Amino acid sequence: MRLFDISLKLNGFEIDKAKKVLAEIQKKSDSDFKTYVDIKKREILKHHLEHNSFYKVFGRDINIEDWATVPIMTKRHLQQPIEKRLSQGYTPKNVYLNKTSGSSGDPFIFAKDKWCHAMTWAEIIDRFSWYNIDFNKSKQARFYGIPLDKRGYYKERVKDFFSNRYRFSIFDLSDNSFENTLKKFKSTSFEFINGYTSPIVQFAKFLKRKEIVLTDICPSLKVCIVTSEMLFDIDKTLMEAQFGIPVVNEYGASELDLIAFENPKGDWVVNTETILVEIVDADGNLVPHGKDGRVVITSFYNKAHPFIRYDIGDIGSLSQQSTERQPVLEKLTGRTNDIVILPSGKKAAGLTFYYVTKSVIENDGNVIEFIIEQLTTDHFIIKYLSKIELTKNQKENIKNEIERYLEPGLIVDFEKVSKLLRSKAGKLKQFSSKL
Structure with a gap:
């Protein structure tokens, strides 16, 4: 049908x-x-x-x-x-x-x-x-946001039914939530995964910690x-x-x-x-x-x-x-409004900044997710979600890598948080400038 x-x-x-x-x-x-x-x-x-x-x-x-x-x-x-x-x-x-x-x-x-x-x-x-x-x-495994008001919520659920898809919450990326996600994959013949990148990456990291390959439990993918x-x-x-x-x-x-x-x-x-x-x-x-x-x-x-x-x-x-x-x-x-403007006048794409940091910050698997905010031309803050706080040595390594790719003299602060804010749709804005 x-x-x-x-x-x-x-x-x-x-x-x-x-x-x-x-x-x-x-x-x-x-x-x-x-x-x-x-x-x-x-x-x-x-x-x-x-x-x-x-x-x-x-x-x-x-x-x-x-x-x-x-x-x-x-x-x-x-x-x-x-x-x-x-x-x-x-x-x-x-x-x-x-x-x-x-x-x-x-x-x-x-x-x-x-x-x-x-x-x-x-x-x-x-x-x-x-x-x-x-x-x-x-059958689609859908990792998207969903309206939290009653009318919007049920409207999307009806659309999901007619679209032959099951929607997973992307507002809760805890291991407990992913355990339930895993159970659904075990019991459902999903053919494809579709959705926002960042929550799907987090699901992949969860599977790595569990030493699970998804097609072993859901071979229809x-x-x-x-x-x-x-x-x-x-x-x-x-x-x-x-x-x-x-x-x-x-x-x-x-x-x-x-x-x-x-x-x-x-x-x-x-x-x-x-x-x-x-x-x-x-x-x-x-x-x-x-x-x-x-x-x-x-x-x-x-x-x-x-x-x-x-x-x-x-x-x-x-x-x-x-x-x-x-x-x-x-x-x-x-994005055009996500450009890093440095004290020297040099400009760089915000996601380039994010990428440089990402190559260092996730090496040991401790940091789950992070975002970068530019407060002034020389001042940046990295907000991160992790099991344990970054060490002084790790922070120095990240700062050195940023300066190597961009320019020296930058102030880089770190803030360990319990949750990173997502948009109402569930998207994670990886870099943002307050300039």
């Missing part, structure tokens, strides 16, 4: 039609595909300039024949009532409404028309099928797909060892679409069928492949709400082997 597809249809999402349209796009020759992209760019731009009062004002200086004249849109441009941003013919009652997580520091309510959302699901279903996952049949938080190589290696399955990196945004998905060869393939991904400099100009820049995205199918040259708030780069038909995301460095 195609329960998942049926649930999408009942909510007004024409998933069967969307799958067919996506398949037709994928069959296009390279030259036809280039024409398709040019047509979709022009179509969505023309639509919003004609039918969206918010975008008419925002894009008043656009020359429709020159894509470079299209201004970059940021989340702050969109922080106004949703009714003011909807195109003609759309209301909050006939669109898909949701709210961004706020991980960028700029949360807002967004809208997608139902056909656009159907195309999003067609894209997701297609990519998961690379690993023989069928949403109608494959095929793949683990992580999203929403950075996946580091050291964590990926750990998870693949303890789960006994491939770990796949997904990059997406709730207000847009699936942006990139790791294929079985290990390439982070960019979605070119339903969106346009551009990497641009501070002035909005395209940067060469291999060079870092702002990730800017255009949604081809969202006629309810404009997302045209929309700065998602991330810094990344495309591989030099990228083609127009198949761009490959080489790396995500971090």
Whole structure:
């Protein structure tokens, strides 16, 4: 029974039609595909300039024949009532409404028309099928947040039922909680794990302490797909060892679409069928492949709400082997608002700072999780969750490593905590700047 597809249809999402349209796009020759992209760019731009009062004002200086004249849109441009941003013919009652997580520091309510959302699901279903996952049949072990209010809680549980998934709490990452998680894996034929990176990493660490490989007790597992938080190589290696399955990196945004998905060869393939991904400099100009820049995205199918040259708030780069038909995301460095600014004026990605520290701080398995906060240009605090406090020697080693990669003279304080704060959605913000 195609329960998942049926649930999408009942909510007004024409998933069967969307799958067919996506398949037709994928069959296009390279030259036809280039024409398709040019047509979709022009179509969505023309639509919003004609039918969206918010975008008419925002894009008043656009020359429709020159894509470079299209201004970059940021989340702050969109922080106004949703009714003011909807195109003609759309209301909050006939669109898909949701709210961004706020991980960028700029949360807002967004809208997608139902056909656009159907195309999003067609894209997701297609990519998961690379690993023989069928949403109608494959049981999902889901490590996501869940609303704690009664209405929101039960709404998500109903969605979980129709989506053939079981949701594990990510607000309690204790060994006792993971013991219950383990029991569920023993009694359920899960085919894939999906969810936020950090709680799944913690589950892998628990399995390592117990000397358990997950496929030994749940042999039906095929793949683990992580999203929403950075996946580091050291964590990926750990998870693949303890789960006994491939770990796949997904990059997406709730207000847009699936942006990139790791294929079985290990390439982070960019979605070119339903969106346009551009990497641009501070002035909005395209940067060469291999060079870092702002990730800017255009949604081809969202006629309810404009997302045209929309700065998602991330810094990344495309591989030099990228083609127009198949761009490959080489790396995500971090968020634009998570940049380390040092006393010398030097700048570094916050997650680079986190990565340097991570390579030292978790060597002995004592530290379970940690976050880094920048208080001033030269003052940082590392808050960590551990069994025992870090020794003076360990702290010195961490400080020396940070100075080696960044610059000398930095103040690094440590604070052992009993719990690290997560967002309402359950995400762990690994680096944040108070500057």
